[in-house]
Amino acid sequence: MKLPLFKAAFKDQQTSMWVYVGVMLFYGLLIMVAFLSVEDMLSEPFSSVEGITLTKIGTNDEYDVFNLKWETRTGTAAHVAFGLDLDEGMDWANFTLDDIEGFNMSQVQDLFEDHFGNISLGEYLKDDPMLMEFFENYTGDHSGNMHYPAPIPFPDGKSGIELVYFGEGTYVNFTNSGSSLLFVVGLIPNDWNLSNITFLGPVSSMDLMQISDFDEYLEENPMMKAFFGEEMISFTEIEGFIALEYFSMWPLMLLIFLAIKTGGTVSKHVDDQSIDILLATGYSRFRFLNEKMLVVAMNLALVVIAAWVGVILGVFMIGKPVPVAGITIAFLGSVPLAFGMVGLSLLLSVLIDESSKTTGAIMGLTIFMFMIQIVSNIAGWQDGLGYISLFTYYDMNQLMVHRTFDAVNIILPSVIGMVSMIASYILFKKKEIHA
């Protein structure tokens, strides 16, 4: 089947299309390099004082996983690491351990005793290697070190202390399930006199919290939540990062591209009067639109493929496992959205004869729908006003992270696309083409 109009129209528009294809390829690569920076930022020890360093090494469910590392000294029998949960509004600059409410060694002892009965920790550990072994087994630290896994809030509820580690090792990896803000390590002297413990620290998780609790920040910030979507996902995992940083913007990038590409389908030819000679060849209006729509479809396919390759290559380049399925599904999930946009753009292109006005109207509509989505997310109008925005029908988290399609998100934009496309064909068939 010969498609001369398709070939001519595709060729005519190809420069802008290849530019967009290049941009999408490049953007995918670039955003993944940005992920490395985020990761670097998170893996840098953010808090380090003499002899002790706290580093974030990942996340486990919704909690951060830290590495706490310290230097030991001669004459040290064992190390005990505490996490401290503090009141807000403290004077951090002049903070000392004495400022921690309830932090005194008797309470530390109480803490141990809560779990090991009314037995002096010092006595036990000093005299009973078996207990030491038990302690190790109980905490199950693979490194042979031990950490105490559960947060222990103090009864007053305001501030608290939790045991993070006890043993002879010089580091611990732990899940900060108690959300402690400060960490200290006590070096227990050989005589096990707990009043002579030397403390290292404190190191703070405050700075890191501000970055790693981005998800929490989103949850608390409706504007950001509206922008990034209803369901929060981890920013620091590659999938979450791609969903947040790439696919939150992808619908806007795609729809603007389609607005530009589809807007001129009819109006450009009416405006510059090229449609006269094209139709004079004996092309029916139906065939004219078919081949012009094929150009849009080809543009869409090439840009989506370029974007897909860009992201996949980007993840591959930074040496991370590539979530191919998630990325593919997230791109496929944008196709109904694209179809909806193409239908609406075509309709405006048929209705408005001046191509600059058509493009303006379509861009205006796109931005309007984007704003509607944000506003309805903030106000919780997703099931009301939100329905009129195509952007509502794109859930990056569901697609990218959960890898599932929502029927509504496929059907509704497809129906919008189908109805407006049928209307466009009918109106174009009836349209009077003025000189």
Next chain:
Amino acid sequence: MTPDIDPVIELNKLTKFYGKSRGIIDVDLSVKRGEVFGFLGPNGAGKSTAIRTILDLIRPTSGWARVNGMDPTKEGAKVRRSVGYLPSDFGTYKSMTAKAYLRTLLEMMDYRGQDRIEELAGRLDLDLKRRIKDFSRGNRQKIGVVSAFMHNPKLAILDEPTTGLDPLMQQEFYRIVLEEKSKENTVFLSSHILAEVESICDRVGIIREGRLIMVENMSTFKKKTGKVLNVEFDRKVDPYIFMSLPGVSDIKVGEENILIMTVSSHIDGVIKELARHTIIDLTYDEVSLEDLFLKYYGKENVSHNRNGARGVVQ
């Protein structure tokens, strides 16, 4: 298909209004096979409206048209395929070369015969290898002319075809049209230039304010219109001397010693009379369309036409 029984173009009370604005009103016309028909009228008179209605680019408000026996409102694409059409103004795919563009149009026409692209481009001095965006207005018009004839249509509909063409190319264009006629093909062209229509058309229809006010054979038409003879004498000459001569239909006394007379035939008598005087200067021109209207329809109507027509018809 004989011309009398089945005209190539037939319009019956064809009327088009744009809302309340007049396009064309009750146009009745029949164009025979093998003739060159000139559709003459000032800008905004409704020429393009009639042509666009014939080609189903716009739809009639009432009345009907037949082109090659087909109803454009039902078989628009077929009608357009059966003709060669040159719009009054048109855009193209500017990034393409002229040749690529014309080849695309041929492919769209699904034309498989011997095309005339190279031949016509050669005659019109059109560089086919250049990109269209580098073309002047005149060169782009040549592309339109080639596109209208390249596929050997039996009927060509040309809307102001010589716009932008230089005089040499206009002459070449006239030759192309006359060749079409010799091949018994039909050419329907619109123009606002009387001389153009007179030089190539067999028949002329004058459209004014949307109405077809006159259809004539060219020989009859020429007799009616005549030409304007503008003579400057060395002294005042009595206009009544010329008024009485055969073929002189109108005479005016101009500034200085100038006489302006319309001569429709029998120029011989006028020249012999002129020879008896001392002539400083002399021009012999076509009647302008405006003068033609002035002659037939009075001054008031002409000025009304000029103002009233502006911007009404697209």
